[in-house]
């Protein structure tokens with residue numbers, strides 16, 4: 001990402017941290033030295049001079065030794081009070097922001113997709129989740145936010161768990177039940193997720209939302225379970241990252257491999273037309 005951003009002289013305006021921000025132990029929480037090495041230095045501020053909007057994934061919800069989600073919320077606060085304020089941005093578990101701040105083009109709805117009882121497993125305890133109460137609150141908030149009038153041409157939702165995925169975790173029954181009807185109704189242009197260790201782009205006939213997974217960020221890759229020729233247009237077991245750009249009439253999403261070569265790219269217009277590049 002660093003090389004790619006420099007090669008194309010990108011004026012990066014946001015980093016989207018799609019969850020599973022921390023694997024393993026985060027000893028010291030918000031004071032862990034890992035923040036410096038694996039966030040501040042990994043995405044250097046001279047290249048990524050922009051906020052890093054973060055949402056929690058299932059690995060963030062591991063208590064290791066304490067809640068890593070609590071540490072991430074705290075780092076967003078504490079890190080801002082130092083001489084060099086952090087770019088880590090996580091005001092709450094779910095939040096909304098218009099982007100960029102001046103003349104915004106995209107309304108982002110950032111969600112916490114860690115549902116209780118997902119995958120048929122009760123997930124409180126060491127690997128905890130949202131509580132059932134929070135799940136209800138978030139859904140009511142999402143419904144209200146999607147209905148709120150906006151001045152931006154584009155509407156994007158980000159969440160860690162895919163709603164639909166050809167990857168190892170598959171489709172998510174709770175998100176299909178609760179979120180997908182709202183995406184359809186309110187015409188969400190794009191849902192961006194991670195969780196599955198691959199890169200994907202899914203389109204469904206008559207559905208206004210493009211479903212994109214950018215999960216090839218470094219952990220061990222997994223094989224797809226549904227062939228993208230069957231349900232696609234794109235899916236690949238490959239390391240990579242994604243680049244989203246927008247103008248007033250169209251967004252462009254590129255999946256790049258670890259050398260910065262394009263794996264798959266498409267544009268989407270305000271009225272929902274998708275063109276594969």
Ligand SMILES: [Fe+2]
Nearest residue numbers: 020057058195
């Ligand atoms: Fe995950």
